[in-house]
Amino acid sequence: AQSVTQPDIHITVSEGASLELRCNYSYGATPYLFWYVQSPGQGLQLLLKYFSGDTLVQGIKGFEAEFKRSQSSFNLRKPSVHWSDAAEYFCAVGASMEYGNKLVFGAGTILRVKS
């Protein structure tokens, strides 16, 4: 069965500093990988996704992620964090099934941004 591990529960970075959020997945086939962001009191918004092709994917809000099959990782990065990036970030792996698709989420990483 597929699973996702986000080893960092909380991360604090200074505004303007670079950011990397870690994600490791377990899935037998080629994974569909996602990063979602959740602001307080809001639903989840898709940041970016990886299906195939170029292993470095660009998303919204200046985020990017790199798929590394050898490490079973899909880490999220941003070169310069803004205070508005403070939120909870979820990595997810998708399983394409005969009927519909399922997402399995990691536990999430809470990002705090200090000025």
Added chain:
Amino acid sequence: DAGVIQSPRHEVTEMGQEVTLRCKPISGHNSLFWYRQTMMRGLELLIYFNNNVPIDDSGMPEDRFSAKMPNASFSTLKIQPSEPRDSAVYFCASSLSLGTSNYNEQFFGPGTRLTVL
């Protein structure tokens, strides 16, 4: 498009009462998902529908929980009777699923925050 619509946004009820959460998926989407989010367990998939048919309800915690999708534009999640441990945020999401050769993202609603006293 208005996105996924959920109602109510907040619900406070007393233990033992029936609770019904509602979801309107994005028009044209054929898959619908109900998730529950708690501090202890994170995001859990409760059930998902494809073309209005329940496909996998293995995440439904117990018989007190039931979900229906009478048509392509409406779904309900019902808890009867409710208990304090059901307090959580419940999300509905929808996507367009075209079989194993295609995978489309899930779009999430704003959630319903349920508090059972």
